[in-house]
Amino acid sequence: MLTKALPYSPLHRRWIGKMSTVLAANEDTLRLIKKMGRSDVRLQFDNGVGTDYLAKGPRRFKPDAGAVRLVWVGRILPRKALPMALDALAKVRHDWMLTIVGNGLAETTVRQMIAERGLSERVHWAGRRLTWEEVRAAYLEHDALLFTSLRETSGVQLLEAMALGLPVITLDLHGARDVVPEEAGIKVPVTTPAEVVCGLAAAIDRFASLSVDKKMRCLVRAGSSPEPTPGPRGRLRLSFCTGSLWGGNVKAKSGEIDASERNNDATIPGSSDGRVLWSLGLLHYLPGGPR
Structure with missing residues (x-):
């Protein structure tokens, strides 16, 4: 308003x-x-990543690889909407696991946030701020970035993930709308809170259902550099x-x-x-x- x-x-x-x-x-x-x-x-x-950050080679998806591995990266602030991400994950039908990379709230608050939704067994969080090398490794160990920020100029996490060929599941909002190519991930329309939660859950299920070939096409598109x-x-x-x-x-x-x-x-x-x-x-x- x-x-x-x-x-x-x-x-x-x-x-x-x-x-x-x-x-x-x-x-x-x-x-x-x-x-x-x-x-x-x-x-x-206003953001960018260096050429030394790029992946050394293409990522490979395996058929029947099990749970889809999602990573959420950012400071745990209200506008980053981690609770919304957790609410969406609670509705996902496919098997999944989430790694939270970042800090910003007291550890007890975050742990309670996860436990209240019954997600403790599938959500992993180190409880501390990770190093640059650890964040990069986290991108490489997962299948997709889950980016739920409600107010974001552009989101350097989006560039970091795509520089490593990681598909993105995000909101069709602000910088994410401009930065993420249509074929490099799934962008969820922003309407009401309830609809956005359901939309994110559906997007995760959709991504988990993609064939290996379609996931690889997402990787190729995500790894292509936008014109500066x-x-x-x-x-x-x-x-x-x-x-x-x-x-x-x-x-x-x-x-x-x-x-x-x-x-x-x-x-x-x-x-x-x-x-x-x-x-x-x-x-x-x-x-x-x-x-």
Whole structure:
């Protein structure tokens, strides 16, 4: 509701109008910013993985391999919707197992969350933050990424998984809608909470039912690299805000980044001495909430 009201907020329209350049990290945010009067907003993806992260070779699925192995990666925050993922798994008909990779809540809270749904025997969680090498190994040991974030600029987990040829089961929302190719996974429409839970369960069952050939086609599509979006060059002056703009508690911050480290193929006009709003989906998530 608050997001829909942003285009009508004089504060936000005035704030965004002062920026010399506005960049949005996904199509949802781009459309929102255009409604706020900035038709010149440009799409700029904000995540990436290095070539050294790519899989060394193709993944192989085996016929009758048993339970479908799912991995959920991210900080355990409300907007990441781990409880929704667990609710969906409780409805899945096929045999499955889930590995949770991440932290963010007290261990007792997470364990209780799993136990209340009767899933303790099939959900595995280390109870700690894993290292970069351990996360990469987890992707390689599973059959698909289950990504349930309700508010996500783009989701680097999506790129990490697809860089390793891992199919994705996710919501058709925000960055996931833009990043995941149609044939690289299954995207569930976002409607009501009950329908989304059932949709995720059906998507997992659908994936588990796929033949080895169809799963391999998902791997090939997931492993194909999307075309990079040219980034800015030089040093950019950034202006951004933290805190709740709606509550009036606004703290303006500014800083510089060396954009030449990101991409040297494009220059943003007027950015060398002006102010730039690097959106990264920020407006889509206001007010409040951890990012």
